[in-house]
Amino acid sequence: MxxxxxxxxxxxxxxxxxxxxxxxxxxxxASEGAKAESDIKYAMIHDETKCIGCRACEVACRETNQVPEGVSRVRIEQTGPFGEYPNEYYHFSRVSCQHCEDAPCVNVCPTGAAFIEKETGIVSVNAWKCVGCQYCIAACPYKIRFINPVTHAADKCDFCRETNLAQGKQPACVEACPTKALVFGNLKDPTSELVQVLRANPTQRAKVALGTRPKLFRILAKSGEVIL
The missing domain is CATH 1.20.5 (Single alpha-helices involved in coiled-coils or other helix-helix interfaces)
Known part of the structure:
Protein backbone atom coordinates (compact mmCIF):
# COMPACT_ATOMS: atom_id res chain seq x y z
CA MET A 1 0.00 0.00 0.00
CA ALA A 30 4.20 34.95 -25.25
CA SER A 31 6.61 37.47 -23.75
CA GLU A 32 9.03 37.02 -26.64
CA GLY A 33 6.15 37.36 -29.11
CA ALA A 34 5.11 40.63 -27.48
CA LYS A 35 8.66 41.93 -27.70
CA ALA A 36 8.84 40.93 -31.37
CA GLU A 37 5.69 42.89 -32.26
CA SER A 38 6.29 45.08 -35.28
CA ASP A 39 6.44 48.85 -34.95
CA ILE A 40 4.83 49.26 -38.38
CA LYS A 41 1.13 49.26 -39.19
CA TYR A 42 0.38 50.65 -42.63
CA ALA A 43 -2.83 52.52 -43.41
CA MET A 44 -4.19 54.92 -46.02
CA ILE A 45 -6.36 58.04 -46.10
CA HIS A 46 -8.50 59.05 -49.07
CA ASP A 47 -9.28 62.76 -48.84
CA GLU A 48 -12.51 63.13 -50.79
CA THR A 49 -12.30 66.91 -50.53
CA LYS A 50 -9.24 66.77 -52.81
CA CYS A 51 -10.22 63.92 -55.15
CA ILE A 52 -11.21 65.12 -58.64
CA GLY A 53 -12.09 61.69 -60.05
CA CYS A 54 -9.27 61.69 -62.61
CA ARG A 55 -8.63 57.97 -62.03
CA ALA A 56 -4.86 58.35 -62.31
CA CYS A 57 -4.68 56.02 -59.28
CA GLU A 58 -6.51 53.28 -61.19
CA VAL A 59 -4.15 53.52 -64.17
CA ALA A 60 -1.00 53.59 -62.01
CA CYS A 61 -2.14 50.58 -59.99
CA ARG A 62 -2.92 48.58 -63.12
CA GLU A 63 0.43 49.33 -64.76
CA THR A 64 2.58 48.87 -61.63
CA ASN A 65 0.97 45.63 -60.48
CA GLN A 66 0.14 44.20 -63.92
CA VAL A 67 -3.56 43.97 -63.18
CA PRO A 68 -5.42 42.49 -66.20
CA GLU A 69 -8.19 44.35 -67.96
CA GLY A 70 -11.66 43.59 -66.70
CA VAL A 71 -10.67 43.55 -63.01
CA SER A 72 -9.20 46.19 -60.70
CA ARG A 73 -7.49 46.49 -57.34
CA VAL A 74 -8.67 50.05 -56.85
CA ARG A 75 -11.41 52.07 -58.45
CA ILE A 76 -12.92 55.49 -57.95
CA GLU A 77 -16.69 55.42 -57.61
CA GLN A 78 -18.50 58.50 -58.88
CA THR A 79 -21.93 59.49 -57.60
CA GLY A 80 -23.99 62.48 -58.64
CA PRO A 81 -24.50 64.99 -60.00
CA PHE A 82 -25.90 66.71 -56.91
CA GLY A 83 -27.44 70.16 -56.83
CA GLU A 84 -28.85 72.11 -59.72
CA TYR A 85 -27.20 73.41 -62.87
CA PRO A 86 -24.89 75.30 -63.05
CA ASN A 87 -23.90 74.48 -59.45
CA GLU A 88 -23.83 70.72 -59.84
CA TYR A 89 -21.11 68.64 -58.18
CA TYR A 90 -19.99 65.01 -57.99
CA HIS A 91 -18.79 62.83 -55.16
CA PHE A 92 -15.76 60.56 -55.62
CA SER A 93 -14.96 57.69 -53.23
CA ARG A 94 -12.24 55.04 -53.25
CA VAL A 95 -13.20 51.36 -53.47
CA SER A 96 -10.37 49.00 -52.50
CA CYS A 97 -9.14 46.63 -49.79
CA GLN A 98 -9.65 48.03 -46.29
CA HIS A 99 -6.70 46.08 -44.83
CA CYS A 100 -8.72 45.00 -41.81
CA GLU A 101 -6.95 44.11 -38.58
CA ASP A 102 -9.52 41.36 -38.06
CA ALA A 103 -9.93 40.29 -41.68
CA PRO A 104 -12.83 37.90 -42.47
CA CYS A 105 -11.08 36.89 -45.72
CA VAL A 106 -8.09 35.63 -43.76
CA ASN A 107 -10.25 33.86 -41.19
CA VAL A 108 -12.06 31.73 -43.79
CA CYS A 109 -9.14 30.88 -46.10
CA PRO A 110 -8.62 27.09 -45.94
CA THR A 111 -5.07 27.08 -47.35
CA GLY A 112 -3.46 30.09 -45.67
CA ALA A 113 -3.23 31.92 -49.00
CA ALA A 114 -4.91 34.96 -47.46
CA PHE A 115 -2.79 36.34 -44.64
CA ILE A 116 -1.91 39.46 -42.64
CA GLU A 117 1.78 40.30 -42.89
CA LYS A 118 3.08 40.54 -39.31
CA GLU A 119 5.73 43.13 -40.16
CA THR A 120 3.36 45.65 -41.76
CA GLY A 121 -0.26 44.69 -41.06
CA ILE A 122 -0.92 44.48 -44.80
CA VAL A 123 -3.61 41.98 -45.81
CA SER A 124 -2.17 40.03 -48.72
CA VAL A 125 -2.51 36.90 -50.84
CA ASN A 126 -0.03 34.15 -51.71
CA ALA A 127 -1.23 33.33 -55.22
CA TRP A 128 0.60 30.00 -55.31
CA LYS A 129 -1.35 28.81 -52.24
CA CYS A 130 -4.74 29.93 -53.52
CA VAL A 131 -7.01 27.20 -54.87
CA GLY A 132 -9.67 29.59 -56.15
CA CYS A 133 -12.36 28.43 -53.73
CA GLN A 134 -13.64 32.03 -53.46
CA TYR A 135 -14.39 31.72 -49.74
CA CYS A 136 -12.53 35.00 -49.18
CA ILE A 137 -14.58 36.75 -51.85
CA ALA A 138 -17.79 35.63 -50.17
CA ALA A 139 -16.53 36.60 -46.69
CA CYS A 140 -15.30 40.11 -47.56
CA PRO A 141 -17.95 42.57 -46.35
CA TYR A 142 -16.50 45.26 -48.64
CA LYS A 143 -16.83 43.16 -51.83
CA ILE A 144 -13.47 44.12 -53.28
CA ARG A 145 -11.76 40.77 -53.91
CA PHE A 146 -11.77 39.11 -57.32
CA ILE A 147 -10.26 36.14 -59.14
CA ASN A 148 -7.35 37.24 -61.29
CA PRO A 149 -8.04 35.86 -64.81
CA VAL A 150 -4.31 35.31 -65.41
CA THR A 151 -3.17 33.75 -62.13
CA HIS A 152 -6.60 32.23 -61.30
CA ALA A 153 -5.98 33.25 -57.70
CA ALA A 154 -7.77 35.71 -55.43
CA ASP A 155 -6.45 39.23 -55.87
CA LYS A 156 -6.86 42.74 -54.42
CA CYS A 157 -4.96 45.84 -53.33
CA ASP A 158 -1.91 45.03 -51.20
CA PHE A 159 -0.54 48.59 -50.95
CA CYS A 160 1.91 47.61 -53.74
CA ARG A 161 3.61 45.31 -51.23
CA GLU A 162 5.51 43.32 -53.88
CA THR A 163 6.21 46.24 -56.24
CA ASN A 164 6.61 49.86 -55.10
CA LEU A 165 6.75 49.14 -51.37
CA ALA A 166 9.44 46.51 -51.90
CA GLN A 167 11.49 49.21 -53.66
CA GLY A 168 11.09 51.71 -50.83
CA LYS A 169 8.49 53.76 -52.69
CA GLN A 170 4.95 54.84 -51.87
CA PRO A 171 2.07 52.82 -53.36
CA ALA A 172 1.55 53.59 -57.06
CA CYS A 173 -1.82 55.23 -56.50
CA VAL A 174 -0.33 57.64 -53.96
CA GLU A 175 2.54 58.61 -56.26
CA ALA A 176 0.20 59.17 -59.21
CA CYS A 177 -2.43 61.31 -57.47
CA PRO A 178 -2.13 64.87 -58.85
CA THR A 179 -4.05 66.50 -55.97
CA LYS A 180 -2.41 64.59 -53.09
CA ALA A 181 -5.78 63.14 -52.12
CA LEU A 182 -4.09 59.94 -50.88
CA VAL A 183 -1.89 59.72 -47.79
CA PHE A 184 -0.09 56.47 -46.93
CA GLY A 185 1.96 55.77 -43.84
CA ASN A 186 2.58 54.11 -40.51
CA LEU A 187 -0.16 54.34 -37.88
CA LYS A 188 2.40 53.59 -35.17
CA ASP A 189 4.63 56.54 -36.07
CA PRO A 190 3.26 59.68 -34.37
CA THR A 191 5.45 61.86 -36.58
CA SER A 192 4.18 60.40 -39.87
CA GLU A 193 2.09 62.52 -42.24
CA LEU A 194 -0.68 59.93 -41.99
CA VAL A 195 -1.01 60.32 -38.21
CA GLN A 196 -0.79 64.10 -38.44
CA VAL A 197 -3.62 64.20 -41.01
CA LEU A 198 -5.75 61.83 -38.90
CA ARG A 199 -5.28 64.04 -35.86
CA ALA A 200 -6.20 67.19 -37.78
CA ASN A 201 -9.29 65.91 -39.61
CA PRO A 202 -12.51 64.04 -38.82
CA THR A 203 -12.48 60.74 -40.69
CA GLN A 204 -14.73 57.78 -41.31
CA ARG A 205 -14.16 54.09 -41.94
CA ALA A 206 -16.55 51.68 -43.62
CA LYS A 207 -18.66 49.17 -41.69
CA VAL A 208 -16.77 49.54 -38.39
CA ALA A 209 -19.74 47.98 -36.58
CA LEU A 210 -18.62 44.61 -38.00
CA GLY A 211 -15.49 44.71 -35.84
CA THR A 212 -13.11 44.31 -38.79
CA ARG A 213 -11.05 47.38 -37.75
CA PRO A 214 -10.36 48.65 -41.31
CA LYS A 215 -7.29 50.78 -42.01
CA LEU A 216 -8.63 52.76 -44.98
CA PHE A 217 -9.78 56.16 -43.70
CA ARG A 218 -11.97 58.69 -45.53
CA ILE A 219 -12.10 62.44 -45.18
CA LEU A 220 -15.60 63.10 -46.45
CA ALA A 221 -16.22 65.75 -49.06
CA LYS A 222 -18.14 68.57 -47.38
CA SER A 223 -20.30 69.07 -50.46
CA GLY A 224 -21.40 65.46 -50.24
CA GLU A 225 -22.67 65.70 -46.67
CA VAL A 226 -26.36 65.62 -45.85
CA ILE A 227 -27.51 68.60 -43.81
CA LEU A 228 -30.59 67.98 -41.67
Whole structure:
Protein backbone atom coordinates (compact mmCIF):
# COMPACT_ATOMS: atom_id res chain seq x y z
CA MET A 1 0.00 0.00 0.00
CA UNK A 2 2.83 2.39 0.94
CA UNK A 3 4.60 1.70 -2.36
CA UNK A 4 1.40 2.43 -4.29
CA UNK A 5 1.00 5.74 -2.47
CA UNK A 6 4.61 6.67 -3.23
CA UNK A 7 4.13 5.86 -6.92
CA UNK A 8 0.95 7.96 -6.99
CA UNK A 9 2.62 10.95 -5.32
CA UNK A 10 5.64 10.64 -7.57
CA UNK A 11 3.47 10.56 -10.67
CA UNK A 12 1.42 13.52 -9.46
CA UNK A 13 4.54 15.59 -8.79
CA UNK A 14 5.93 14.74 -12.21
CA UNK A 15 2.64 15.73 -13.86
CA UNK A 16 2.59 18.99 -11.90
CA UNK A 17 6.19 19.74 -12.81
CA UNK A 18 5.47 19.06 -16.47
CA UNK A 19 2.41 21.29 -16.46
CA UNK A 20 4.31 24.05 -14.66
CA UNK A 21 7.16 23.81 -17.15
CA UNK A 22 4.77 23.99 -20.08
CA UNK A 23 3.04 26.99 -18.51
CA UNK A 24 6.35 28.78 -17.97
CA UNK A 25 7.43 28.00 -21.55
CA UNK A 26 4.16 29.41 -22.89
CA UNK A 27 4.64 32.54 -20.78
CA UNK A 28 8.18 33.00 -22.08
CA UNK A 29 7.05 32.48 -25.69
CA ALA A 30 4.20 34.95 -25.25
CA SER A 31 6.61 37.47 -23.75
CA GLU A 32 9.03 37.02 -26.64
CA GLY A 33 6.15 37.36 -29.11
CA ALA A 34 5.11 40.63 -27.48
CA LYS A 35 8.66 41.93 -27.70
CA ALA A 36 8.84 40.93 -31.37
CA GLU A 37 5.69 42.89 -32.26
CA SER A 38 6.29 45.08 -35.28
CA ASP A 39 6.44 48.85 -34.95
CA ILE A 40 4.83 49.26 -38.38
CA LYS A 41 1.13 49.26 -39.19
CA TYR A 42 0.38 50.65 -42.63
CA ALA A 43 -2.83 52.52 -43.41
CA MET A 44 -4.19 54.92 -46.02
CA ILE A 45 -6.36 58.04 -46.10
CA HIS A 46 -8.50 59.05 -49.07
CA ASP A 47 -9.28 62.76 -48.84
CA GLU A 48 -12.51 63.13 -50.79
CA THR A 49 -12.30 66.91 -50.53
CA LYS A 50 -9.24 66.77 -52.81
CA CYS A 51 -10.22 63.92 -55.15
CA ILE A 52 -11.21 65.12 -58.64
CA GLY A 53 -12.09 61.69 -60.05
CA CYS A 54 -9.27 61.69 -62.61
CA ARG A 55 -8.63 57.97 -62.03
CA ALA A 56 -4.86 58.35 -62.31
CA CYS A 57 -4.68 56.02 -59.28
CA GLU A 58 -6.51 53.28 -61.19
CA VAL A 59 -4.15 53.52 -64.17
CA ALA A 60 -1.00 53.59 -62.01
CA CYS A 61 -2.14 50.58 -59.99
CA ARG A 62 -2.92 48.58 -63.12
CA GLU A 63 0.43 49.33 -64.76
CA THR A 64 2.58 48.87 -61.63
CA ASN A 65 0.97 45.63 -60.48
CA GLN A 66 0.14 44.20 -63.92
CA VAL A 67 -3.56 43.97 -63.18
CA PRO A 68 -5.42 42.49 -66.20
CA GLU A 69 -8.19 44.35 -67.96
CA GLY A 70 -11.66 43.59 -66.70
CA VAL A 71 -10.67 43.55 -63.01
CA SER A 72 -9.20 46.19 -60.70
CA ARG A 73 -7.49 46.49 -57.34
CA VAL A 74 -8.67 50.05 -56.85
CA ARG A 75 -11.41 52.07 -58.45
CA ILE A 76 -12.92 55.49 -57.95
CA GLU A 77 -16.69 55.42 -57.61
CA GLN A 78 -18.50 58.50 -58.88
CA THR A 79 -21.93 59.49 -57.60
CA GLY A 80 -23.99 62.48 -58.64
CA PRO A 81 -24.50 64.99 -60.00
CA PHE A 82 -25.90 66.71 -56.91
CA GLY A 83 -27.44 70.16 -56.83
CA GLU A 84 -28.85 72.11 -59.72
CA TYR A 85 -27.20 73.41 -62.87
CA PRO A 86 -24.89 75.30 -63.05
CA ASN A 87 -23.90 74.48 -59.45
CA GLU A 88 -23.83 70.72 -59.84
CA TYR A 89 -21.11 68.64 -58.18
CA TYR A 90 -19.99 65.01 -57.99
CA HIS A 91 -18.79 62.83 -55.16
CA PHE A 92 -15.76 60.56 -55.62
CA SER A 93 -14.96 57.69 -53.23
CA ARG A 94 -12.24 55.04 -53.25
CA VAL A 95 -13.20 51.36 -53.47
CA SER A 96 -10.37 49.00 -52.50
CA CYS A 97 -9.14 46.63 -49.79
CA GLN A 98 -9.65 48.03 -46.29
CA HIS A 99 -6.70 46.08 -44.83
CA CYS A 100 -8.72 45.00 -41.81
CA GLU A 101 -6.95 44.11 -38.58
CA ASP A 102 -9.52 41.36 -38.06
CA ALA A 103 -9.93 40.29 -41.68
CA PRO A 104 -12.83 37.90 -42.47
CA CYS A 105 -11.08 36.89 -45.72
CA VAL A 106 -8.09 35.63 -43.76
CA ASN A 107 -10.25 33.86 -41.19
CA VAL A 108 -12.06 31.73 -43.79
CA CYS A 109 -9.14 30.88 -46.10
CA PRO A 110 -8.62 27.09 -45.94
CA THR A 111 -5.07 27.08 -47.35
CA GLY A 112 -3.46 30.09 -45.67
CA ALA A 113 -3.23 31.92 -49.00
CA ALA A 114 -4.91 34.96 -47.46
CA PHE A 115 -2.79 36.34 -44.64
CA ILE A 116 -1.91 39.46 -42.64
CA GLU A 117 1.78 40.30 -42.89
CA LYS A 118 3.08 40.54 -39.31
CA GLU A 119 5.73 43.13 -40.16
CA THR A 120 3.36 45.65 -41.76
CA GLY A 121 -0.26 44.69 -41.06
CA ILE A 122 -0.92 44.48 -44.80
CA VAL A 123 -3.61 41.98 -45.81
CA SER A 124 -2.17 40.03 -48.72
CA VAL A 125 -2.51 36.90 -50.84
CA ASN A 126 -0.03 34.15 -51.71
CA ALA A 127 -1.23 33.33 -55.22
CA TRP A 128 0.60 30.00 -55.31
CA LYS A 129 -1.35 28.81 -52.24
CA CYS A 130 -4.74 29.93 -53.52
CA VAL A 131 -7.01 27.20 -54.87
CA GLY A 132 -9.67 29.59 -56.15
CA CYS A 133 -12.36 28.43 -53.73
CA GLN A 134 -13.64 32.03 -53.46
CA TYR A 135 -14.39 31.72 -49.74
CA CYS A 136 -12.53 35.00 -49.18
CA ILE A 137 -14.58 36.75 -51.85
CA ALA A 138 -17.79 35.63 -50.17
CA ALA A 139 -16.53 36.60 -46.69
CA CYS A 140 -15.30 40.11 -47.56
CA PRO A 141 -17.95 42.57 -46.35
CA TYR A 142 -16.50 45.26 -48.64
CA LYS A 143 -16.83 43.16 -51.83
CA ILE A 144 -13.47 44.12 -53.28
CA ARG A 145 -11.76 40.77 -53.91
CA PHE A 146 -11.77 39.11 -57.32
CA ILE A 147 -10.26 36.14 -59.14
CA ASN A 148 -7.35 37.24 -61.29
CA PRO A 149 -8.04 35.86 -64.81
CA VAL A 150 -4.31 35.31 -65.41
CA THR A 151 -3.17 33.75 -62.13
CA HIS A 152 -6.60 32.23 -61.30
CA ALA A 153 -5.98 33.25 -57.70
CA ALA A 154 -7.77 35.71 -55.43
CA ASP A 155 -6.45 39.23 -55.87
CA LYS A 156 -6.86 42.74 -54.42
CA CYS A 157 -4.96 45.84 -53.33
CA ASP A 158 -1.91 45.03 -51.20
CA PHE A 159 -0.54 48.59 -50.95
CA CYS A 160 1.91 47.61 -53.74
CA ARG A 161 3.61 45.31 -51.23
CA GLU A 162 5.51 43.32 -53.88
CA THR A 163 6.21 46.24 -56.24
CA ASN A 164 6.61 49.86 -55.10
CA LEU A 165 6.75 49.14 -51.37
CA ALA A 166 9.44 46.51 -51.90
CA GLN A 167 11.49 49.21 -53.66
CA GLY A 168 11.09 51.71 -50.83
CA LYS A 169 8.49 53.76 -52.69
CA GLN A 170 4.95 54.84 -51.87
CA PRO A 171 2.07 52.82 -53.36
CA ALA A 172 1.55 53.59 -57.06
CA CYS A 173 -1.82 55.23 -56.50
CA VAL A 174 -0.33 57.64 -53.96
CA GLU A 175 2.54 58.61 -56.26
CA ALA A 176 0.20 59.17 -59.21
CA CYS A 177 -2.43 61.31 -57.47
CA PRO A 178 -2.13 64.87 -58.85
CA THR A 179 -4.05 66.50 -55.97
CA LYS A 180 -2.41 64.59 -53.09
CA ALA A 181 -5.78 63.14 -52.12
CA LEU A 182 -4.09 59.94 -50.88
CA VAL A 183 -1.89 59.72 -47.79
CA PHE A 184 -0.09 56.47 -46.93
CA GLY A 185 1.96 55.77 -43.84
CA ASN A 186 2.58 54.11 -40.51
CA LEU A 187 -0.16 54.34 -37.88
CA LYS A 188 2.40 53.59 -35.17
CA ASP A 189 4.63 56.54 -36.07
CA PRO A 190 3.26 59.68 -34.37
CA THR A 191 5.45 61.86 -36.58
CA SER A 192 4.18 60.40 -39.87
CA GLU A 193 2.09 62.52 -42.24
CA LEU A 194 -0.68 59.93 -41.99
CA VAL A 195 -1.01 60.32 -38.21
CA GLN A 196 -0.79 64.10 -38.44
CA VAL A 197 -3.62 64.20 -41.01
CA LEU A 198 -5.75 61.83 -38.90
CA ARG A 199 -5.28 64.04 -35.86
CA ALA A 200 -6.20 67.19 -37.78
CA ASN A 201 -9.29 65.91 -39.61
CA PRO A 202 -12.51 64.04 -38.82
CA THR A 203 -12.48 60.74 -40.69
CA GLN A 204 -14.73 57.78 -41.31
CA ARG A 205 -14.16 54.09 -41.94
CA ALA A 206 -16.55 51.68 -43.62
CA LYS A 207 -18.66 49.17 -41.69
CA VAL A 208 -16.77 49.54 -38.39
CA ALA A 209 -19.74 47.98 -36.58
CA LEU A 210 -18.62 44.61 -38.00
CA GLY A 211 -15.49 44.71 -35.84
CA THR A 212 -13.11 44.31 -38.79
CA ARG A 213 -11.05 47.38 -37.75
CA PRO A 214 -10.36 48.65 -41.31
CA LYS A 215 -7.29 50.78 -42.01
CA LEU A 216 -8.63 52.76 -44.98
CA PHE A 217 -9.78 56.16 -43.70
CA ARG A 218 -11.97 58.69 -45.53
CA ILE A 219 -12.10 62.44 -45.18
CA LEU A 220 -15.60 63.10 -46.45
CA ALA A 221 -16.22 65.75 -49.06
CA LYS A 222 -18.14 68.57 -47.38
CA SER A 223 -20.30 69.07 -50.46
CA GLY A 224 -21.40 65.46 -50.24
CA GLU A 225 -22.67 65.70 -46.67
CA VAL A 226 -26.36 65.62 -45.85
CA ILE A 227 -27.51 68.60 -43.81
CA LEU A 228 -30.59 67.98 -41.67
Missing amino acids: ENSKRRFLKGTCALFAGATGASLLATVN
